[in-house]
Amino acid sequence: MTMPARPQRNWPLWIGVIAFLVAMTVWSAYGIGFSLVEILCNIAGGTRLLEESWPPDFGFLPRLAEPMLETVFIAIIGTVVGGILAIPMAVLAARNLSPDKFTWFADRNFMNILRTLPDLFWAMLFATAVGFGPVAGALALTVFTVAVISKLWSESLESIDMGLPEAIRAVGGNWFQMIQFGAIPQAMQHYVSYALYAFELNIRASVVLGLVGAGGIGMILETQRANFEYERVTMIILAVLVAVLVIEEISESIRKRLT
Amino acid sequence: MSNNLSHAELLKRPGNRIGFGTIATFVIAALFFVSLFAIGFTPERMLEVPGGVAEVLSFFWPADMAYGWERVLPAIIESIQIAWIGTIIAAILSLPLALFGARTLFPRLARVVKLISATARAFPEILLAIYFVPIVGLGAFAGALAIGISSVGMLTKLGAEVVDSLDFGTVEAVEAAGGSRILALRWAVLPAVLPEIIAHWLFRFELNIRASAVLGVVGAGGVGGVLLNTLRYRHFDKAAAVLILTILVVLAIDTVSGEIRRKIIRG
DSSP states (O other): OOOOOOOOOOHHHHHHHHHHHHHHHHHHHHHTTOOHHHHHHHHHHHHHHHHHTOSOOGGGGGGGHHHHHHHHHHHHHHHHHHHHHHHHHHHHHOTTTSSSHHHHHHHHHHHHHHHHSOHHHHHHHHHHHHOSSHHHHHHHHHHHHHHHHHHHHHHHHHTSOTHHHHHHHHTTOOHHHIIIIIIGGGGHHHHHHHHHHHHHHHHHHHHHHGGGTOSSHHHHHHHHHHTTOHHHHHHHHHHHHHHHHHHHHHHHHHHHHHO | OOOOOOHHHHHSOGGGSOOHHHHHHHHHHHHHHHHHHHTTOOHHHHHHHHHHHHHHHHTTOSOOHHHIIIIIHHHHHHHHHHHHHHHHHHHHHHHHHHHHTOTTTOHHHHHHHHHHHHHHHHSOHHHHHHHHHHHHOSSHHHHHHHHHHHHHHHHHHHHHHHHHTSOTHHHHHHHHTTOOHHHHIIIIIHHHHHHHHHHHHHHHHHHHHHHHHHGGGGTSSSHHHHHHHHHHTTOHHHHHHHHHHHHHHHHHHHHHHHHHHHHHHHO
């Protein structure tokens, strides 16, 4: 019996890849000052912090209700406005639906650039432009939501069955009618589930917006952190975790029912 | 079969009754307006927005690129290093967890692992960093730890899903030939799932670059602190340099990483 040939490895490629990974890791570790000595020296301070941060200050809980609600409001505004704006952006970024190559190219790359900046960068920019507070947070999440939904949904739109839109064009429908009746209904379920996903992301994001002064529960977190009131920080983080998990559970059950 | 529907009835549009969609739209609209009112986003406030944005933007140009090369680029490199170490930590921790979290391999253990990963996922990195900064000291290392721990959750979940979707023929073949569970993992499961899991690692690295960019806000290193400071002192030309360089670097890394991911998945 002859054995089948052993699969040959491309050794030069393997060695190259592994050398790159190791070099990158060593360089990064050196760059960020990864040192066990430092951890061991600091561990005493760390345990003191952990002792201070437990038990959480439950007396602080009532004061969290209002900012937590504000956090949810910011996320709702960001998701609704961003979700609506994302519809045209996604249609124009879908290769099969975009009216011409130039629009497609411009929109797609504009969205790619929007997506490179993290949500907190937008929050910092809007907080500078329109002043500290929840309005800046809502605007930041709007931009972030447009970027997230338009990216995901334009991919769904690219995978629809083009027979229906073509039929509408063939019987004399214009471009808008083709999009409205031929394309969007096919991808509507994806849109709803992406919008809910964006809402979940926004709830998480809106929690930390306050760290840069853009409203919500993060603003309280920032003041308590700056004053080293760690038993209150723990309380805030616990409250945030519970709220995030509950909202995600609701959102996920809606998403499951829709699909 | 009755066929006495009139023409008008046949042509009636199906969407014209009050259904779930209509109710949902009204609920969302109501929530939206309540939210606008609650945070004080009045029409006058909305009219101020374009002016404020335009004013800030007008100070952005010309960007202070000298500051960019001198101060911003090192901070961006530090962000990349934070993201890299964080991803490596998460990859090493999540690989065994992903295998143990697979329902098909370890039905009972999987439930515990899923619970752990769900909890880890619930923490935004920046909240973890708030704890790590006092523990390991101000700086990039705290950021890398925060990124690592919070990535473990998502990578474990995605990895376990990859293993769950695996065809179990090869596992059974190894066991039928007398191999143990561990041998089956090594020779049947790992080679099949690794390409997809590595693609998830790369994707998480792309996400972590963005996450590490904001960690500077709480003093955990990287470019976020630089942006916060330039905006705080209203040095908009310097802030513009931060934005331009961040966009360019992140775009470059996304492109390269996306290309590698596609290559790996195609095999």
